[in-house]
Amino acid sequence: MSETPLDVVSISGVVKRFGDFTAIHDASLTVRRGEVHAIVGENGAGKSTLMNILYGLLPRDAGTIELFGRPVTFSGPAEAIAAGVGMVHQHFKLAPSFTVADNIILGSEPLAGYGRIDRARAERDTAAISRRFGLDLDPRAVVGALPVGLRQRVEILKTLYREAQILILDEPTAVLTPQETRELFATMRTLAESGHSIVFITHKLREVLAVSNRISVMRQGRIVATLDNEGVTAQEIAGLMVGRSVLLRVKKAKAEARDEVLLKVDGLEARGERGEAAVDGLSFAVRSGEIVGLAGVQGNGQDELVECIAGLRRPVAGSVEICGTKAVADPRRNRAAGLAYVPADRGGVGLSLASGIWENLTVGHIEEFGRGPFLAIKAARARAAELIRRFDVRGATLDKPAGSLSGGNQQKVQIARELTRDARLVIAEQPSQGVDIGAIESIHRTLVEMRDAGRAVFVVSADLDEIFSLSDRILVIYRGRIVADLVASETDPETVGRYMGGLEEAPPAAAASVSEAADHVH
Ligand SMILES: Nc1ncnc2c1ncn2[C@@H]1O[C@H](COP(=O)(O)OP(=O)(O)OP(=O)(O)O)[C@@H](O)[C@H]1O
Ligand SMILES: [Mg+2]
Known part of the structure; x- marks a missing residue:
């Protein structure tokens, strides 16, 4: 293998607008063969959007993307997959009632539809690929019964089965236990050593320092820095992300628990x-x-x-x-x-993703605005606007659906609503x-x-x-x-x-x- 680093992905001047909101401004990024490349940035900085563009899920409004030195424009993930790009989203897209083998083979079976899968072959192929990458999995296990860490492993194997050379992991550790995270990191390093390239999005700077070769920082739709992971500290990365210094741990006085x-x-x-x-x-x-x-x-x-x-x-x-x-x-x-309650499942229990942000901020607070319907709506909207400011919900307007916010900003909406309840x-x-x-x-x-x-x-x-x-x-x-x-x-x-x-x-x-x-x- 050649010693010189080879750029397998080269993103240049990419722009993405949603209506009149520009989510990505002139973003440029390269990914080398055999590297783990971390992307960090504040909520709403554009990390998922940029990677969704690379994966063909979203069209871009300007800029170029080269893959292995050739310009590409994907009209959907199927084309990206065929070109060697795989992506694992934070919310897995597996069929829970199917087995591991079915999920890995699903959609790639060349002749038959999945109803006529050659099961023995699917299980053989699955066992072979999990051996090849050292990712232990029982091909016959039903996916819905597996712990999260193993379900994620199925997603990763699924992309490797499709011969992904470039693997995008969007906040893969958010749902993992410390033990599962260590296993995932070992997998990432093995894959990188075998020549794969991994794009790794996370908010945990300790993880960034532990596993990546290079680190790119996104701010307001731009890649503002790409650093080698050598001699960099979490504080420095945090400063680049946020544009100010950040307390990595909040100072607090000793608790004074009362008897009540x-x-x-x-x-x-x-x-x-x-x-x-x-x-x-x-x-x-x-x-x-x-x-x-x-x-x-x-x-x-x-x-x-x-x-x-x-x-x-x-x-x-x-x-x-x-x-x-x-x-x-x-x-x-x-x-x-x-009781105020912030559930883990913000998309299911916590928020109504199709409803407006102001409505999501108002549920459970209705009693405070009981002064006739018009006054109440006006007051509720004013309060919602105040919460958006106070909790720094980026990219929010009162009437946008909550589902159009970035993941972290959705979380801020439910935090704002619950922590301001009496x-x-x-x-x-x-x-x-x-x-x-x-x-x-x-x-x-x-x-x-x-x-x-x-x-x-x-x-x-x-x-x-x-x-x-x-x-x-x-x-x-x-x-x-x-x-x-x-x-x-x-x-x-x-x-x-x-x-x-x-x-x-x-x-x-x-x-x-x-x-x-x-x-x-x-
Ligand atoms: N479908 C959409 N319609 C409108 N705006 C959108 C849409 N998708 C994303 N955005 C906006 O684009 C911006 C970038 O969002 P993106 O999800 O890429 O952020 P992110 O960096 O992944 O943030 P997080 O760390 O919170 O996941 C946000 O302001 C978001 O509200
Ligand atoms: Mg995101």
Whole structure:
């Protein structure tokens, strides 16, 4: 192989407009053979849009794209795939009821439609390709039953089966556990060493430094810098992204938890989608003036637990109290009792993507505007405009559908709505998922301010950075039980990670303090 780096992708002067809004201004970028090239930038900077253009999902309004030295214009992803470009979106596009082999072969079977797939051959091919790239997968496993990390592996193998040379991963680690992230990085390095090129979009600067060869920074639709990953620090990248220096961890005073219990969970049991005991006798309390983080690997009962608190799921035993009122299986009543809730699933539960941004910001606040329909709409719109400014929702106008916002800006909309509710208990699931570091700083600061104002904050996250940056107390959930109750300042990510993996038994003291907490509350 030649020693000189070869540009396999060369994007030059690309422009993209949505109506009269210009999302990409004159963006230029090269990707070399065999490199991992990270793209970072604030929410709405244009990262996904630029990559969607390369992948043929969106047409461009100006500029050129060369692939392996030849100019290309794709009219759809099928053409990009045929030319050697693969993309894995944050929201996977797999068929959940099909097997791994079916999903990997689906759409590439040359003669028959997928109804007449040669199953034995599909399984043989899948096994061969997973061996070739060292990505272990059972070809017969049903995709819907796999953990997220393995589903992502199916997506990656699917592009490799189609002989992708250039692989675009849009925020692939947002949904992964630390262990899955390490495995993904090993895969990325192996692929790069075998001559593939990887474009890696992420908001986590530690990951950028850990895995990439070069780093491009996008700001307001332009690539403003491309750096070699040598001697660069997270602070420097953050500064280039945001145009100011950023606190990578919010400073906060010591918590002053008061005695008033605002969330009390007592002997809670709940079943999951398949009837399994997902929440298996849980008791804990969150008090006014503290932030309690719930750490756990996805799928250990945290979804079901939060659904029971929010009123989206009926428990089979035990009880939940919100600000002294018994919770019921009715989200509206639990909100009325004093609950604000930021769900992880912003597209499904949290937002109505087809509705206007102002409407999304107003739901749940209607009571504040009850002064006759016209006044109410006017007041609600004025307040929505104020929230857009305050929470720095980029690219927003009042009437744009929420779905046209970039991923991180959608998250800011649901954060803005929920954190401005007059609620004493705040439950936030992955509150900073997909948001850029500047916005994480402001979301974290808001949560700490709420704590200091005497609210109770319960943060559920698989991201240990987030858990440690926010929590005063850390609970670890494993197989539907609380296996540790730790003071954040007296523990470390390693220890919490071991509890998350079920590698550490709860010491008797921790177990006692959990049940004690439950006994304590009136
Ligand atoms: N279909 C669309 N219609 C209108 N505007 C759009 C559309 N898609 C994207 N935009 C706008 O283009 C800009 C760039 O969005 P893009 O999704 O590329 O950002 P991003 O850098 O990927 O951000 P994030 O980190 O939040 O994912 C945003 O202001 C967004 O609102
Ligand atoms: Mg994006």
